[in-house]
Amino acid sequence: MTAVTNDAPAAPAAPAEKLLTEDEVVGRLRSGMTVGIGGWASRRKPMSLVRALLRSDIDDLHLVSYGGPDVGMLCAAGKVSRLTFAFVSLDSIPLEPHFRAARQSGAITCTEVDEGMLLLGLQAAAWRVPFLPTRVGLGSDLFRVNPDLRTVRSPYPGPDGGEGEELVAQPAIHLDAALCHLNVGDARGNAAFTGPDLYFDDLMLEAADQAFVSVERIVATEQLLGAAGDITRCRISRLFVDGVVEAPNGAHPTSCDPDYGRDEAFQSSYAKAGGDAWPAFRSDWLAFPDEAAYQAALAARPGDGGGASA
């Protein structure tokens, strides 16, 4: 007698195909989406994906970011209608001029948060809870600028034995998509940071319906640990990643330690390209047909050491 089961016959299954180009990632995004962007200020930003967004017809975006030139460029290009932020900075240039221009003209609506509230909002979304309690924000004008912000009374006694403490209920910040740039990864979506700080990239990816990672280099899974240097750096798991892009120098002009530092000269010219100077900067640097053309133009700059002779 043979046992009968309902199991399907064993057949080899192919792993999910996740390797994408920048434009294929953007092809999965839509106008009006809430998009989280990883990195911090002008550090390890997924700029090749931002450049792909800039050459797309997507607009009306709600960005969530520890903001840097990602926010500034998308604001300058008129792609942003809403922004959730605690700061927008270029690090070596403390105030982001293009973001400031958009903000001061009233072109974008903002949800302002403390840096830590952004962490908690992403964590709440990742854990699928509606909010997380925190002391952060109590007494501040975040309640004035953000009338939807609510408090919650602890169901447990307070520290003095009296009624429970009133705390801020930081709402989940749910993302339709997240874009992050890491140092190294495999084709399946595992990735590692080899610089000093992961920032909040893991939370961005975990808080998103669709999570996309670009990496400096893709290696075979067997080589990932060696390329990362140590298991504690392998912080991005393919469980949370839907697409992978190989993007060498993809964080340019932001820093991607230890692979390269910030391109301060380029960032400075970007920062100065406000108002009437923006169309020229955009056509010089942000109108290439693809990322490869952008990287080729960078390498061809006079005096650039990263060209073919290097």
Add this chain to the structure above:
Amino acid sequence: MSDITRADICAVAVAECFRGDGERLANPIGTIPMIGGRLARASFAPDLMMTDGEAALIANDAAVPDPDERVFETWNPYRRMFDVVWSGRRHVMMGATQVDQYGNQNIAALGDDPQRPKVQLLGFRGAPGNTINDTTSYWVPSHGPKVFVEHVDLVAGIGYDRAAELGPVAARFHEVRRVVSNLGVFDFETADHRMRLRSVHPGVTVDEVRAATGFDLVVPDEVPESRLPTDDELRLLREVIDPDGTREREVPTPT
């Protein structure tokens, strides 16, 4: 000593903010704040921990050590920093575009309409979380009536009036300890926690401070002068912590 500079005085005044903090993360942000924090640790507050300005806590006395010479104590990425802040183990010294008589601080934006600010500044950054969880001090390198204002346009870091409205339980970790400027040192050690002139830097008059302040300061009958660096502190500042004299560029000595 006639060759003591205003910047030296400021560095010592910053260092004094951290006296008695014990084993805490002293996190002064800015050129003279970092120099003053390093001075405190190198002299009378040896248990303080301090950052390299990025993701590490380092043991070096130099304000900005050569990256290869950093002595690492622990990894302190941004995620870890929130653990430190929310557990009450930090004393931060932030800047302030505006600060008012109760110690409310604004680094977010200027103007009446928060959704369309006249001048967009940094944003709220971590100021709400810093001030509700930990001791906070402020550094103002250029003291004037547009910085020391009656009311800040936006409360990012909360002051004593906001803390009082929250009540003693919610605000139990709140402390704005000092404001150090290029003119003097200020605290809130008054009955209603209004800002008090604690000391004037040598060469500065009380009237000068009053004129540069946009609200009524509490001024005691006797206002002491900010203390001078000791010989050992001067040696540390000049030879170890800031041999390039970066502090002089942030606060030049008036001529």
